[in-house]
Amino acid sequence: MKFFVDTAEIKDIKDLNETGLLDGVTTNPSLIAKSGRDFKEVIAEICSIIEGPVSAEVASTEYDGMVAEGEHLAKIADNVVIKLPLTVDGLKACKHFTSKGIKTNVTLCFSANQALLAAKVGATYISPFIGRLDDINLDGVELIENIRQIYDNYAYSTEILAASIRTPNHITEVALAGADVATIPPAVIYKLADHPLTKAGLDAFVKDWKSTGQSIL
Numbered sequence: 001m002k003f004f005v006d007t008a009e010i011k012d013i014k015d016l017n018e019t020g021l022l023d024g025v026t027t028n029p030s031l032i033a034k035s036g037r038d039f040k041e042v043i044a045e046i047c048s049i050i051e052g053p054v055s056a057e058v059a060s061t062e063y064d065g066m067v068a069e070g071e072h073l074a075k076i077a078d079n080v081v082i083k084l085p086l087t088v089d090g091l092k093a094c095k096h097f098t099s100k101g102i103k104t105n106v107t108l109c110f111s112a113n114q115a116l117l118a119a120k121v122g123a124t125y126i127s128p129f130i131g132r133l134d135d136i137n138l139d140g141v142e143l144i145e146n147i148r149q150i151y152d153n154y155a156y157s158t159e160i161l162a163a164s165i166r167t168p169n170h171i172t173e174v175a176l177a178g179a180d181v182a183t184i185p186p187a188v189i190y191k192l193a194d195h196p197l198t199k200a201g202l203d204a205f206v207k208d209w210k211s212t213g214q215s216i217l
């Protein structure tokens with residue numbers, strides 16, 4: 001499963017890129033607002049750090065505006081992916097970009113039917129929001145399972161990008177459900193490496209090694 005980081009913070013992206021765990025980046029208007037920086041400058045900077053796909057979301061909610069903004073964003077770098085909302089206008093814009101060979105990420109997906117529509121217009125990625133469904137007592141992971149089955153039934157090539165990830169358990173669950181990608185907040189990526197037995201075991205090894213008085217180098 002590919003890991004994208006869900007942030008517009010350059011330091012977090014640089015640090016994670018150095019771990020070798022990172023395959024791409026997603027941003028959204030809320031993350032850009034949180035960064036306090038100019039949108040296009042941030043996207044250009046992220047694209048200069050990361051070779052993989054970098055999602056940049058249009059602000060317009062109308063077809064013509066989405067196409068104009070998406071074409072502008074696509075010129076920033078070859079690895080920009082145009083992020084479009086799952087509305088009829090967004091799907092129509094997705095079809096436009098698909099026909100031009102520009103990659104797309106259809107976002108704000110909350111149902112299997114919505115995911116089916118995104119696949120039909122050739123979206124590169126569909127982003128089902130797991131955490132926001134869990135927040136209202138629905139089952140985000142079940143949505144990933146359903147989309148996986150539908151896409152496999154018809155051999156759709158749209159990749160399932162599990163979004164709105166909140167916990168390390170979400171990662172295990174969406175990986176088991178067959179998500180192609182998860183976009184994850186930086187803190188959750190680091191938590192995936194944690195285990196109390198790893199920590200306790202390492203502490204003991206360090207103590208015992210010191211007691212030998214040896215050095216490897």
Ligand code: E4P
Pocket residue numbers: 006026027028107127129131132163164165183
């Ligand atoms: C994905 O593309 C979204 O930016 C993100 O995962 C939304 O997460 P949130 O529900 O925690 O805001």
